[in-house]
Amino acid sequence: MSKILLHGTEAICEGAMRNGCRAFFGYPITPQPPSTWCTARRARASAP
Numbered sequence: 594m595s596k597i598l599l600h601g602t603e604a605i606c607e608g609a610m611r612n613g614c615r616a617f618f619g620y621p622i623t624p625q626p627p628s629t630w631c632t633a634r635r636a637r638a639s640a641p
Contacts, residue, residue, distance in 0.1 A: 600627070602627040602628050602631055603631050605628065606628060606631040606635055607631075607635065609632070610635045610636065610639065617629075617632045617633075617636070
C-alpha cells in the first residue's frame with residue numbers, strides 16, 4: 594500500500610470507507626462541511 598498525505602477529516606472519511614461504511618448522512622448547509630464533501634467524493638470513486 595502506498596503512503597498518502599491527508600487532512601484529518603479526509604483521513605476519517607477514508608478510514609470509514611475502507612472499513613465498510615456503506616451509508617453517510619449529512620445536512621446540506623452552506624458552507625458544506627469537509628466531511629460531507631470528502632465522503633461523497635470517495636463514495637462516487639468506489640461506486641460500481
